[in-house]
Amino acid sequence: MQNWADGYFTESPYSEEFISALSPVEMRLPLVLAGLTPPPLEEGFEYCELGCGQGLTTALLAAAFPQGRFTATDFNPTHIAHARRFCAERGIANAAFFDDSFAEFTARDLPKFDYICLHGVWSWVSEEQRALLLDFLSRRLKVGGAAYVSYNAKPGKLLHDPLRRLFKDLSGDPAAPAEHRASRGMDLLARCLDQPFGVFRIIKERKRIVEALTRKESAYLAHEYMNEHWRSFYCDQVHEDLARARLSFAATLDPVLNLEALSVPPALAEEYRRLPSAAQKYVFRDLLLNVAFRKDLFVRGPLPLTEEGRRRALETTFLARVPFHAAFVEEFGTPAGVVRLDRDPLFRAAYDLLGQRSASLAEIFALAPQGEAEMLNILLLLWASEQIRPVAAAYETPDGPLGLDAANAVSLRQAVENGRGCWLASRVLGNAVLLTLDECLLLDAMLRGVPADELPARVAAETFAARRGIEVEGREMKSEADLADFFKRRWAEWRPAVPRDLARLGVLA
Ligand SMILES: C[S@@+](CC[C@H](N)C(=O)[O-])C[C@H]1O[C@@H](n2cnc3c(N)ncnc32)[C@H](O)[C@@H]1O
Secondary structure (H helix, E strand, O other): OOHHHOOOOOOOOOOOOOOHHHOHHHHHHHHHHOOEOOOOOOOOEEEEEEOOOOOHHHHHHHHHOOOEEEEEEOOOHHHHHHHHHHHHHHOOOOEEEEOOOHHHHHHOOOOOEEEEEEOOOOOOOOHHHHHHHHHHHHHHEEEEEEEEEEEEEOOOOOOHHHHHHHHHHOOOOOOOOHHHHHHHHHHHHHHHHHOOOHHHHHHHHOHHHHHHHHOOOHHHHHHHHOOOOOOOEOHHHHHHHHHHOOOEEEEEOOHHHHOHHHHOOHHHHHHHHHOOOHHHHHHHHHHHHOOOEEEEEEEOOOOEOOHHHHHHHHHOOEEEEOOOOOOOOOEEEEOOEEEEOOOOHHHHHHHHHHHHOEEEHHHHHOOOOOOHHHHHHHHHHHHHOOOEEEEOOOEOOOOOOOOOOHHHHHHHHHHHHHOOOEEEEEOOOOEEEEEOHHHHHHHHHHHOOOOOOOHHHHHHHHHHHOOOOEEEOOEEEOOHHHHHHHHHHHHHHHOOOHHHHHHHOOOOO
């Protein structure tokens, strides 16, 4: 642990993550639905990320929003070197990265921001650092601006406290490298789950906790558990803290959690309704859903939409079908019960339209004979069931040959060269989409103009020649025959769906 880190883990870099929830479009929809004026988007905005890790999120959002100015900091210089190189290689000029600590950044002469985001930070830093973050939010968020703060939530994270003690304090010599200790911690956990006593009996029953942990790399486990500081919070504690910086809780990003009708089981609806304050209701909902992580939105000065503002917001808030969505979901399970989406043809009508092109809320409301009142519920359910999502613009796929812009072309080339997947930014989506390595190889060959009937064989031969394996469902394909077979199958399913979707989302434009 280095002394500039105030207990934060700095032995190895944090994994390179892209967090789509940090896009301004993801924040706009919940704010508009809560009847609040969202910060500017189309006309340009100032955006800030605190504790940006390797900078992938800020960098790709800057590529997706050329009209925005992005500023980010992370005190780990290795992270910032990576972020700056990433932007320089892609010609992304509207993002500035600082290797400042929160204290240094707060003292810097900076503009005021329309959006300030902290993902994976609040729960992992000391009380003192949280006070600095509050100070920054209080001084640097514009009136009318929005802040995104994610954190480990109670009660869902309660069982992670003993897990953290196991990883941090019981996994061997504290002087040994943290990643080594993290993998020792996983071994110890496996043994304890084999013969489950005490708390391990309870942890074993919570299969999702164990499954999620086994999928994580040791670098992630080290960052998650080896910090001196690690806390989970009930949501009302965080809302009260942010209120000290004069920020009001506006909504949470999880649509199910946001909607009473979906998150309260009918058997407890009466008890829920009787709670006198909104704060008590939020806490009760988190208990009912055993919420473990929250992504909350706060505003500086809730500014209710005027009638004119609301009309404009409906015309400038857009939705589209989720990228690569497989098929219409007919039945959706919520804590309040199962909802059938095939009963009302309007579900299908909205899903079909948004699969062809993105559209504004106003345009989608017009599909329903009774307009907004009828369609709003349908959209909320399609959103909650992860079939549609907010995007930045209405868009129809243009005719003619399609290609990648310069920044995405660099990402694809590096993905092919380095043998890994990549995120591609889109101005239409206001976000980025992930392509796995096999998809990158197929797209690259397609854009090089390899004839369709030769393409899978060519990609398989090139992959074999590069001595590269492709991992499929935990198994590594390496032999020439396996690769040929795999790419033939993959091309047949990928070609009719994915390039069309990439064009619909403006990644291929
Ligand atoms: C869990 S990571 C999250 C990274 C990124 N936001 C993401 O979600 O991918 C937390 C980040 O906060 C940074 N950090 C922690 N304490 C900090 C401080 N006092 N000042 C600046 N950055 C800090 C760490 O270096 C780390 O990259």
